[in-house]
Amino acid sequence: MKRIVLSTLAACLLLTNGGLAAPVPHPAAGQLDRIVGMALESGFLRDSAVQLIDGIGPRLAGSPNGLRAEALAEARFRQAGVPLVRQEAVPVPLWQVHRVSVTLVSPTSFDVEAIALANSASTPPQGLLLPVVDAGHGTPEELEALGEKVRGAALLVRTGVPEGHTWLHRTAKYAAAVKTGAAAFLYAPSAIGQPLRSGTVTLNGAPASIPAFSVPAAFAGWIARLTERHVQPKVRCTLLADRLPATAHNVVADIPGSSPGEMILVGAHLDSWDRAQGAGDNGTGTLVLWQVARVLVDQGLRPRRTIRFVSFTGEEIGLLGSRRYVLDHHQELPAIRAMINLDMIGEPTGFGTMLQPELAPILRKLADQLRGFGLDGKVPDRPGLFSDHQSFLLAGVPIVTVRSRLRPEVAAAYHSAADTMDILDLGRQQRAAAVTAALVWTLANVPELPTHRLSPAEVRDALTAAGVDTSEINLPTEIGH
Numbered sequence: 001m002k003r004i005v006l007s008t009l010a011a012c013l014l015l016t017n018g019g020l021a022a023p024v025p026h027p028a029a030g031q032l033d034r035i036v037g038m039a040l041e042s043g044f045l046r047d048s049a050v051q052l053i054d055g056i057g058p059r060l061a062g063s064p065n066g067l068r069a070e071a072l073a074e075a076r077f078r079q080a081g082v083p084l085v086r087q088e089a090v091p092v093p094l095w096q097v098h099r100v101s102v103t104l105v106s107p108t109s110f111d112v113e114a115i116a117l118a119n120s121a122s123t124p125p126q127g128l129l130l131p132v133v134d135a136g137h138g139t140p141e142e143l144e145a146l147g148e149k150v151r152g153a154a155l156l157v158r159t160g161v162p163e164g165h166t167w168l169h170r171t172a173k174y175a176a177a178v179k180t181g182a183a184a185f186l187y188a189p190s191a192i193g194q195p196l197r198s199g200t201v202t203l204n205g206a207p208a209s210i211p212a213f214s215v216p217a218a219f220a221g222w223i224a225r226l227t228e229r230h231v232q233p234k235v236r237c238t239l240l241a242d243r244l245p246a247t248a249h250n251v252v253a254d255i256p257g258s259s260p261g262e263m264i265l266v267g268a269h270l271d272s273w274d275r276a277q278g279a280g281d282n283g284t285g286t287l288v289l290w291q292v293a294r295v296l297v298d299q300g301l302r303p304r305r306t307i308r309f310v311s312f313t314g315e316e317i318g319l320l321g322s323r324r325y326v327l328d329h330h331q332e333l334p335a336i337r338a339m340i341n342l343d344m345i346g347e348p349t350g351f352g353t354m355l356q357p358e359l360a361p362i363l364r365k366l367a368d369q370l371r372g373f374g375l376d377g378k379v380p381d382r383p384g385l386f387s388d389h390q391s392f393l394l395a396g397v398p399i400v401t402v403r404s405r406l407r408p409e410v411a412a413a414y415h416s417a418a419d420t421m422d423i424l425d426l427g428r429q430q431r432a433a434a435v436t437a438a439l440v441w442t443l444a445n446v447p448e449l450p451t452h453r454l455s456p457a458e459v460r461d462a463l464t465a466a467g468v469d470t471s472e473i474n475l476p477t478e479i480g481h
Contacts, residue, residue, distance in 0.1 A: 031299075032369055032438050038295045039434035045291045046426055048076055053283045053421045061271040061314040061321070062094040062246030069270050070249045073290070073311040077253035080294035082309065084256065087249040090324045092314045093205055094246035095119065099238060102186070102213050105129065106234040107226065112219050115275070116239050117170075117187060118200040118317055120212035127238035128211070130154040130183050134220075134227045137161050137190075138173035143180050151181035154235055156215075156223055159197075160190045166467050169386055174201040175472050178209055184237045185212040188220035195416035198273040198316075203386075203472050205318030211239040248313035250321045253293060257306035257444065263335045264444045265308045265397075266292065266436070267322065267388055268342040269315030276419040280410035283421075284429060285342035286311060291433035292440060303444040305337060312388050315343070322388035326395050333392075337449050338400045340440065341389035344414075346406035347428045348435040350376045354383045354399035355462050358450035363400075366442050373435055383462050385473065394459060394473070398451035400443065402436050404428075 051072055059069040070087060077085045095118045102114040131153045136142040138157030143150060155177045161168055170187060177185045185201070196214045226233045251270070257263070268285035272278020293309045314320030326333065338356075351363040360379040367375040380403075389399050409423040443449060454462075463470050 029369060031441070035295055035299065035437045035441055036370070036434040038298055039291060039437045040430050042426065042430055044080070044294050045287050045430055045433065048287050048290050049283065049421065049424070049426060052286060053277045053279050057277040058274045059270065059272050059278060060095065060274045061248040061317055062092040063274070066248055066271055066313065070251055070311070070313065073251040073270055073286075076290045077251065077293055077309065080290065081297040082253040082255060082293050084254040085251070087251050088325070088328065090248045090250055090313050090321050092246050092248045092317065092320050093119070093243040095241065095243060095317065097239070097241045099240040100213070101127070101238045102215060103236045104233060105236050107231055112215055112235070113196065114213045114215050115196050115198060116241060117185070117212035117214060118198065119202045119205065119243065120185070120208045120239065120241075121210050122241050123211050123237060123239050125240065127236045128184060129234060129236050132156055132186070132223050132233045132235055134223050137165075137168075138176060139165055139168065140176065143176055150177070152183050154184040154186055154237060155180075155182035156186045156188065156220055158188050158190045158217075158220060166469055168469050169472070170199055171201055171203050171472050172469050174208065174212060182210060184210055186215050187212065188215050189217040192217045192221070194412070195418055197415035198275055199415055200317050203318055204323070204474075205314065205320050207243055211237055213237060213239070248321070250313055250325055251311040253309045255296060255303060255307040257303045259304050261335045262305040262337055263308055263332070264305050264440055265310065265336050265339045266342065266440055267310040267312050267339070269313070269321065269388055270311040271313050271316050271321075272419070273316055273415055275417045276413070277421055278419060279421050279424050280406070280413055280419050281344050281415065282315070284345045284410070284424070284432075287426070287429045288342050288345050288433045288436055291430070292437045295433065295437045296441060299441070303441070304447075305444045307440060307444050315388050319388055319391055322391035326391045330395070333395055333397055334453060336392070336397045337451050338443050339389060339392045339397050340400050340402065340436070341387055342402065342436065343387040344406060344410070345402065345429070345432045346404040346410065348373055348375065348402055348404050348432045350378055350403045351439065352380045352382070352401040352403050354389070354393055354401070355381065355454055355458065356398045356400070356451050357381045358452070359400065362442065362446060366439060370435055370438055373431060375435070383459070383466055383468060385463070385468055385470070393454075396454040396456070396459065398453070400439070402432065402439060404432060
């Protein structure tokens with residue numbers, strides 16, 4: 001397949017209208033009605049779901065299925081009528097697991113269900129025989145209380161945090177385990193019955209230094225009871241895996257605008273873990289992205305600001321696609337007046353911003369215009385991390401969010417083998433597409449869009465004030481780098 005990389009915004013702004021009419025003013029209610037009505041038409045979205053989720057399924061970045069998904073994304077943008085579509089190469093490590101096992105060897109013998117966490121280190125072929133130390137939720141306070149017991153042990157840590165504690169991402173818990181001298185990392189759900197979940201242990205896709213495994217909550221409970229009785233459990237952990245150099249692609253599609261140097265960027269990560277179909281994470285966001293592209297092209301009007309759609313690769317293994325985009329397009333970042341990230345999108349409930357409170361009046365007005373969707377009219381302004389918007393937020397780009405409510409089945413299937421088409425209600429994706437399309441069209445066409453770029457100090461201070469753990473985040477010292 002021929003791949004053409006266009007790295008400058010000017011390249012698309014200098015092109016002709018391609019059949020699009022003159023710019024439109026602030027969207028009127030009638031225009032939004034047409035957008036909503038077209039978004040609620042199900043044919044294109046449902047066909048996208050069949051082709052992506054059932055037709056391709058698991059799509060790890062850099063894998064054959066990942067490349068098939070990228071080709072499909074390009075095809076869907078073209079079928080939607082987007083004038084400019086291309087793929088942009090992203091180097092990724094292709095994670096391949098050859099053998100994984102965790103066996104309880106003392107005080108009894110038992111084969112533990114286990115999966116490997118991505119980017120973690122391999123063991124020797126014979127595995128590692130290790131004592132197990134229960135570290136609760138793996139908070140700094142719990143690790144400090146354990147002291148030297150952690151060194152050389154398989155550290156057992158649960159998801160979540162104690163009530164009232166700052167939330168900690170799994171990568172922060174893994175990094176803390178490494179720093180305290182643990183020899184392996186066992187990660188368990190907090191509640192019985194929750195499935196084993198895939199995930200990465202590094203936020204930048206880099207190789208890690210100790211093996212890491214996802215194990216059942218029931219096994220964690222067993223270890224806790226043994227520990228309470230002062231019985232020292234031991235396990236043999238084995239992980240043989242490779243990280244092979246591979247190339248994946250971001251798929252970028254533009255509707256050119258009339259105002260030079262202004263853009264609204266809408267993204268959703270295309271990749272998924274390899275144990276299921278990636279329906280909730282992130283088929284939900286991808287279906288909305290492609291549907292919004294189709295709807296806005298079909299308006300037949302040229303927006304004031306360029307609208308760029310990006311199907312990002314490599315989010316699951318360390319935000320690699322969005323990181324690469326920010327690196328390759330750093331000269332264009334000032335043009336992005338708003339970035340919207342669609343990751344695990346459910347029933348739309350409202351809008352939000354990250355450090356852009358000036359946008360609240362516009363978003364409240366839009367929520368009122370879309371009152372039929374039951375949007376709450378609130379516009380929380382709070383930063384967050386750990387999805388593709390992170391790459392843009394840390395580079396000072398304004399972030400706007402579509403808040404939504406996931407079906408319980410979708411939330412429960414997160415990163416697990418249960419993340420299949422069966423858990424989706426595509427009606428929710430249609431409604432999310434309608435609300436998102438109205439949002440994008442509004443941001444692309446209001447005469448004055450009061451967003452502003454952020455300085456590194458503003459980003460750092462806001463994340464700290466919001467209680468966001470940044471221990472494993474390389475915060476910028478200079479915007480755009």
